[in-house]
Amino acid sequence: MSVLKKSVLVLAVATSLVAATVSVAQEATSLKHANYSTELRQSVFSLLGSNMGPLGAMAKGKAPFDAQKAEKHALRINQLSLMIADYSRTDTSKFDVETEALAKIWQETDNYSHRIEDLTKASAALMAAAKTKDEAATKKAIGGVGKTCGGCHDDFKKD
Incomplete structure (x- = not known):
């Protein structure tokens, strides 16, 4: 089975898991619970940002193009995308927790799930593009992730 076919299979399974997970949102039971949950959610997004930074620098020509690094960061983003719904x-x-997340995350679960699926698909496409070592295709795929x-x-984070 090719890498691309495996990616599509993993994506299909992950997408169905994402939709199922977000739709069963549970209210925090206390401020302590809310703070801890917020901390965990923010950790996933911090890791996403730390992997997107080097990709953005490559795409903008601020860092040299490196297909291996692009593939590594894409894989990490893909894996993290599969955690967003859980966290x-x-x-x-x-x-009253310190967060930039909007309450719409829990009010518009279908839209939020769709956004997560988009990230999962875009990061899988970036992994595939990086494997080809084609700089233009990889940079285009980085733009897709971005x-x-x-x-x-725009939809779920405070400005």
């Missing part, structure tokens, strides 16, 4: 499951919106991040930020 967003706890609805912290009724508590677009999914920005779209989610």
Whole structure:
């Protein structure tokens, strides 16, 4: 089975898991629970950002193109995308926690799940592009990942 076919199979399974996970959001039971859940959710997004940074630098020509690094960061983003729903499951919106997340995460679960799926697909496409070592295709795929991040930020993150 080719790498691309394996990626598509993993993506199909992951997508169905994402939709199922977000739709069962649970309210935080206390401020302590809300703070802890927020910390975990923010950790996933911090890791996403730390992997997107080097990709963005490559895409903008601020760092040399490196297909191996692009593939490594794409794999990490893909893996992290599969965790977002789990770490967003706890609805912290009724508590005063330090977060840039909007309550819409738990109010618009279908849209949020769709955004996560978009990131999973875009990062899989980036992994495939990086494997070819084609700089133009990889940079285009980096842009695709960046677009999914920005779209989610527009809908679910405070400015």
